[in-house]
Amino acid sequence: MNNDLYAAGIARGWNLVDARETLATTYNPDVIIIGSGAGGATAAAALAKAGFRVLILEEGSLKTANDFHNDELKAYAELYQEGALRTSKDGGISILQGRTVGGTTTVNWTSSFRTPNSTLAYWREQFGIATAQSEHLKPYFERVEQRLNIERWAASPNANNAVIQRGCEQLGWHWDVIPRNVQGCWNLGYCGTGCPTNAKQSMLVTHIPEALEHGAQLIHSVRVQQLTWANDQVTGVICQAMDAHLHHTRGELMHLQAPLVILAGGAINSPGLLLRSQTPDPHRTTGKRTFLHPVCMNMAVFDETIDGFYGAPQSIYSDAFNDIPSTAEMGFKIEVAPMQPSIVSALMGEFGDQHYQRMQQLAQSNLMLALMRDGFHGDDHGGRVELRANGDAVVDYPLGEALWNTCKKAFMAMARIQFAAGARSVMPVHALGKACTSIAAYQAHLETLPMRIFDVRLSSAHVMGGCGMSETPEQGVVNLSGQHHQLRNLYVFDGSIFPSSIGANPQLSIYAWTLKLTEELIARLGSHDPRAQ
Amino acid sequence: MNRRSFLKLSFGAALLLATIGGSARFLHRARRHPAEGYDVLRDQDVIFFSALFPAVIGPHPQFQLSLALRSLDRMLLASSPAMRKEVFNLADLATFAITRGPVTGVWRGWQHLQDDQIRAFLKRWQHSRVGLYRQGYQGICQLCQMAWYGVPQAWHNIGYPGPPEFLTRLRES
Ligand SMILES: Cc1cc2nc3c(=O)[nH]c(=O)nc-3n(C[C@H](O)[C@H](O)[C@H](O)COP(=O)(O)OP(=O)(O)OC[C@H]3O[C@@H](n4cnc5c(N)ncnc54)[C@H](O)[C@@H]3O)c2cc1C
């Protein structure tokens, strides 16, 4: 299993540069792509295959299967934005995003859903995105599914996931098997710390190698600080190498130029870079409408062993509550989270004796989560990206009544599933949460809990929007081609172009939309020379 | 100040204290560098977290403060300037002699506290109406917990066997 893909590739002549060693490049690219995640890698592969000279710039470093030791803290420090300690501006929501070659796909949990029809309909109606049609998108979804080997998980779910199946079956609620982008998965459960077997078909082992195989250059450990632009054109990027441990940038600023730039730094970072570059923004849309699928959670304890730290992290889900409600409340998708001890310890609540007792039940615990689909109501504008004094991007995400009401509903729904599946006790993940032994006791307990910031432990692993697609410049940042409304040779191809949240785990939406937009761009360019645009 | 009057501390007062905390940092200038043996934690952070760690982790028989502190230091090193600043502000506010009493209800130095006094402090912040304190409570607990349960020495006792061993063996073969 350890035939290292990258060692072999480098031996075959892959053009890989560690900016910490040198930033000097003589490569003369047709297109610069900022970010090597879901969007960036997919665009890079398509463009490189079409004969374009592609330069990919990635802030994270190159870590591959041989570096992935299932060590949580090492992974959080090396592979995640802000060492996995990123939060929204007021600290109300913890935000997980990747920062490494392959972007967040290197650390994600492999759940792969198409964009729900209800989401596409909302985009057509509210943002004039006529192309948001499942028939139109179908060929792109099918090709990505084939390329990344996306299939319903065929093995049995681990006991953590089986709780959803058993509980929903008992209640007569919807549940189904999750399709995953894996090939020869060892069912280990460490997708979040980087797949040690290369089974996960992340960008690290698929589109990035494909782009490199077709002559693309990848410079990693380099941060793009600004775009340079004049009139209605970007002219290039200003970037700077990271230090040895990727903590800070250091050394000389480098100005790289290309006739075409694709921004794919992911939500928060992509609009952040536009704001730092003071790109034209006549309607003040940049960074607005950033969505998080805010997550609230329930911890249940069972008599039997669950061992939620082992086995494919997500294999069963329930959409029993995932429609778009007519009220201001949100729908939510129910899944579970993998249960490695460091991250779970932060969710057990309490401290001292009580926390320790709860930790001792780790192997019998089940951690269920509800992903709230934000951005589907006229009053729900999600969050807004701004810059800190030092230029770092941060999302200001206000927590309103609709969210708290949805939390209450989601807490109850999850508790019902957990009790129906045979839980001995269920506890809301809340600073004052207590384990309850019946649904009635849980409901009564929930009534006493304040639904407010810091008490309800909210988190997010899905950041979307901030450079929304829209027919008109008043409503978004890019047009239906992903082209910036004001800068003609700047495109945004990543999760930030979605005008609302997806309402399902977003990676497959990002792959398929990026593939479509990139191929349309290639067709428009019509030749290998974007200078002829 | 007793517990009741502490709980009544208004948000305005909290803000005022946060401001004093700002000048506390200024006065703290001499102690703004990492402590000996750490990359991020300063002397006052080491004092603060040394007092808190045992109370937050509880009766874990393998607990080792030095390991836990080093793990926390590594986590903060990998985080962001904004995150480090928040932790520094909190530690400054809680350890600086002028603000410590009114903000934390802890009137003596952190080094001299009994376990039950530290637990009382955590409870006060956990149940506070002031967001700033609840945020502090959450931050302290989550950082300490993640740091400790991320080290292998913590695992045996909670029934986590660690990553499958065959992986390590395969890698070495
Ligand atoms: C723990 C976790 C589990 C997840 N599980 C799932 C799942 O099971 N299914 C699913 O569908 N989704 C999942 N997601 C979310 C999904 O992986 C992301 O939504 C998706 O990868 C986002 O793609 P993107 O292209 O927008 O950005 P990313 O994949 O995040 O890539 C952006 C890249 O750009 C780089 N970058 C940013 N700014 C700069 C700059 N200025 N200069 C240079 N480089 C820069 C970043 O370092 C990063 O590597 C998960 C996320 C997390 C954190």
Ligand code: SF4
């Ligand atoms: S569960 Fe499968 S895909 Fe995830 S880390 Fe393990 S082998 Fe890789």
